[in-house]
Amino acid sequence: xxxAARQxxAARQxxAARQxxxxxxxxxxxxxxxLDAAARFFADKGYGYTSMRDIAGAAGMLPGSxxxxxxxxxxxxxxxxxxxxxxIKAAVAPALELDCDPWQRLENVCAAHLAALLEDSDYxxxxxxxxxxxxxxxxxxxxxxxDEYEQAFAQAIQGxxxxxxxxxxxxxxxxxxxxxxxxxxxxxxRDSPQVLARRFVRLLRDPLxx
Amino acid sequence: xxxAARQxxAARQxxAARQxxxxxxxxxxxxxxxLDAAARFFADKGYGYTSMRDIAGAAGMLPGSxxxxxxxxxxxxxxxxxxxxxxIKAAVAPALELDCDPWQRLENVCAAHLAALLEDSDYxxxxxxxxxxxxxxxxxxxxxxxDEYEQAFAQAIQGxxxxxxxxxxxxxxxxxxxxxxxxxxxxxxRDSPQVLARRFVRLLRDPLxx
DNA sequence: CACTCTACCAAACAACTGTTTGTTTTGGGA
DNA sequence: TCCCAAAACAAACAGTTGTTTGGTAGAGTG
Numbered sequence: 417x418x419x420a421a422r423q424x425x426a427a428r429q430x431x432a433a434r435q436x437x438x439x440x441x442x443x444x445x446x447x448x449x450x451l452d453a454a455a456r457f458f459a460d461k462g463y464g465y466t467s468m469r470d471i472a473g474a475a476g477m478l479p480g481s482x483x484x485x486x487x488x489x490x491x492x493x494x495x496x497x498x499x500x501x502x503x504i505k506a507a508v509a510p511a512l513e514l515d516c517d518p519w520q521r522l523e524n525v526c527a528a529h530l531a532a533l534l535e536d537s538d539y540x541x542x543x544x545x546x547x548x549x550x551x552x553x554x555x556x557x558x559x560x561x562x563d564e565y566e567q568a569f570a571q572a573i574q575g576x577x578x579x580x581x582x583x584x585x586x587x588x589x590x591x592x593x594x595x596x597x598x599x600x601x602x603x604x605x606r607d608s609p610q611v612l613a614r615r616f617v618r619l620l621r622d623p624l625x626x
Numbered sequence: 627x628x629x630a631a632r633q634x635x636a637a638r639q640x641x642a643a644r645q646x647x648x649x650x651x652x653x654x655x656x657x658x659x660x661l662d663a664a665a666r667f668f669a670d671k672g673y674g675y676t677s678m679r680d681i682a683g684a685a686g687m688l689p690g691s692x693x694x695x696x697x698x699x700x701x702x703x704x705x706x707x708x709x710x711x712x713x714i715k716a717a718v719a720p721a722l723e724l725d726c727d728p729w730q731r732l733e734n735v736c737a738a739h740l741a742a743l744l745e746d747s748d749y750x751x752x753x754x755x756x757x758x759x760x761x762x763x764x765x766x767x768x769x770x771x772x773d774e775y776e777q778a779f780a781q782a783i784q785g786x787x788x789x790x791x792x793x794x795x796x797x798x799x800x801x802x803x804x805x806x807x808x809x810x811x812x813x814x815x816r817d818s819p820q821v822l823a824r825r826f827v828r829l830l831r832d833p834l835x836x
Numbered sequence: 837c838a839c840t841c842t843a844c845c846a847a848a849c850a851a852c853t854g855t856t857t858g859t860t861t862t863g864g865g866a
Numbered sequence: 867t868c869c870c871a872a873a874a875c876a877a878a879c880a881g882t883t884g885t886t887t888g889g890t891a892g893a894g895t896g
Contacts, residue, residue, distance in 0.1 A: 442863055442872055462760070464674045468854060480855075481874050489854065519835065550675070578834055586825040587834075589811060590804040597803030615796040623833035624788055624797075625729065652842055652893060678884060690886075691844050699884065 447485050449475045452538075455496045459538035463493055463546045490551040494558060497546065500539035501561045505568060507532040507540075512568060518575045523617045525572045529595055530609035534602050544596050566592065591616065657695050659685045662748075665706045669748035673703055673756045700761040704768060707756065710749035711771045715778060717742040717750075722778060728785045733827045735782045739805055740819035744812050754806050776802065801826065 453474035457466040468489055472479040486492040511524035532540040543562065548555035566588075573588050594616055607615075663684035667676040678699055682689040696702040721734035742750040753772065758765035776798075783798050804826055817825075 444863070445873080462674070462757075464672070465760070467852075469852085477873095478875060478877095480857090480876080480878095483855070484873060547672075550672070576834070579832075582834065583825055583829070586822075587829055589808070590826050590829060593804040593807030593810075594800040595803075596810075597807045598799070600803075600806075601799060612796075615793055616800050619793070619797055619800060620829060621833070621835045622789075623831070624786070624792065625831045654893075655843080657843095677882075679882085687843095688845060688847095689884085690846080690848095693885070694843060 446475060446477065450477075450482060450485060450492075451496055451499065454492055455500070455538040455542055458493065458496060458546055459541035463550045488553070490554045493546065493551050494554045494561075496539060496542055497558050498561055500541075500543040501565050503537060503539050504529065504532045504543060505565050507536065508565075508568060512572060518572075518577060519617065519621060522572050522576060523613050525569065526591070526595060526617060527610045527613035529569070530598065530613055533596070533599060534609060535604065541599065544599055587620070591620070656685060656687065660687075660692060660695060660702075661706055661709065664702055665710070665748040665752055668703065668706060668756055669751035673760045698763070700764045703756065703761050704764045704771075706749060706752050707768050708771055710751075710753040711775050713747060713749050714739065714742045714753060715775050717746065718775075718778060722782060728782075728787060729827065729831060732782050732786060733823050735779065736801070736805060736827060737820045737823035739779070740808065740823055743806070743809060744819060745814065751809065754809055797830070801830070 450471065454466070454471045457470050457474070461470075468479045468482055471492075472482055475482075482492065486495065507528045508525050511521065511528045514521060514524065516524075533544055534541075543565075546558075548558040548562075551558070569592060570584075570588055573584055573591075576584075578584070578587075598612065660681065664676070664681045667680050667684070671680075678689045678692055681702075682692055685692075692702065696705065718735055718738045721731065721738045724731060724734065743754055744751075753775075756768075758768040758772075761768070779802060780794075780798055783794055783801070786794075788794070788797075808822065
């Protein structure tokens with residue numbers, strides 16, 4: 417699937433600045449359209465199973481035209497991925513800052529995380545679905561982006577009043593894993609993210625040993 | 627990536643039976659080699675990112691030769707997938723049948739599940755890594771195979787002495803999700819499956835609310 | 837020893853891949 | 867109005883993909 421591996425030279429005039437003057441983007445810029453289309457395909461077919469032609473077609477343009485905006489397919493992926501992380505962070509942030517019971521806060525954070533992952537937009541799904549090593553050239557950047565967010569999640573766990581010697585790292589991995597894996601079995605219209613978050617947190621909070 | 631989509635006609639003489647007599651397989655059959663190679667590639671590159679040439683090369687034969695044993699790439703995948711499910715089931719079965727404390731049994735089941743998933747062989751990893759919809763033609767069969775196993779897992783949870791009105795379904799989804807997602811962050815040589823299983827089960831069992 | 841399938845080789849097929857190149861359209865500031 | 871850069875087109879490139887076809891070495895059986 418790496419197919420070509422010709423020199424990735426960078427696009428003609430990427431999205432970066434120029435020498436002389438303003439380099440003002442135009443109003444009819446279809447870049448957001450490209451990102452939306454890419455996000456949709458990456459989310460429900462996966463990165464490798466999506467071709468540049470799929471994306472270009474959905475955005476109403478020709479494959480080659482994408483390379484005016486992105487130097488490569490992988491660069492397009494990071495753009496979508498970064499936007500995905502940004503959205504998840506934005507969805508979780510309010511819940512994180514709300515001043516209330518730590519357990520309630522965690523539940524809200526989980527609910528926001530789930531909603532961003534399962535319902536809100538394709539961007540969020542991309543972050544969970546696409547593996548960094550699907551795009552070797554930019555994998556490290558993707559991991560960095562993801563870690564950045566997970567730190568925010570860790571913060572919600574750090575605030576919990578837990579018994580001494582509780583393994584907070586294990587707790588984080590367990591909860592985040594359970595949430596992320598829900599992409600596998602979740603069906604829209606049944607239990608809402610809010611309800612699921614409540615159940616999961618309650619399972620952790622309450623003692624199950626009779 | 628579906629590339630061709632020509633008529634899948636089925637291989638010349640698949641692995642099925644013949645009309646006249648015995649159809650005795652030969653001793654130097656390289657079929658297991660093919661399966662092993664496929665499992666290895668599927669496990670660490672993913673289904674779509676693995677080409678028939680990759681597999682054939684690793685098995686020391688030509689791409690076309692694979693079609694003597696399998697009618698298509700997707701059929702090869704189900705074969706590997708089925709073997710993967712079989713191995714996970716086999717790994718978990720002893721723990722499931724052992725007569726002991728239900729919580730201890732669950733922990734053992736989780737440990738076996740994790741070991742099969744992370745360390746034992748590539749076959750197990752394929753079951754978690756490859757999504758059924760990566761292979762549309764055989765996706766349903768893959769789901770059926772996976773469900774078959776998850777029922778066994780549900781059995782371990784059914785045996786737990788839980789407080790009334792505990793949501794066993796949520797508990798199963800949560801635990802299984804956490805275990806399966808571990809493929810993302812697990813690094814061999816650090817905490818063993820046994821240790822991880824113990825931590826996870828304990829987090830559920832003990833009350834975290836101080 | 838002759839025969840029969842099993843299991844493979846060798847070579848091609850058409851479709852599809854990411855990407856490049858040169859050219860053209862078009863919006864917005866001067 | 868002119869003009870330039872932004873943004874897109876049109877067409878090709880070289881390589882990879884899953885798969886098919888016809889042929890053949892060589893075990894295993896009688």
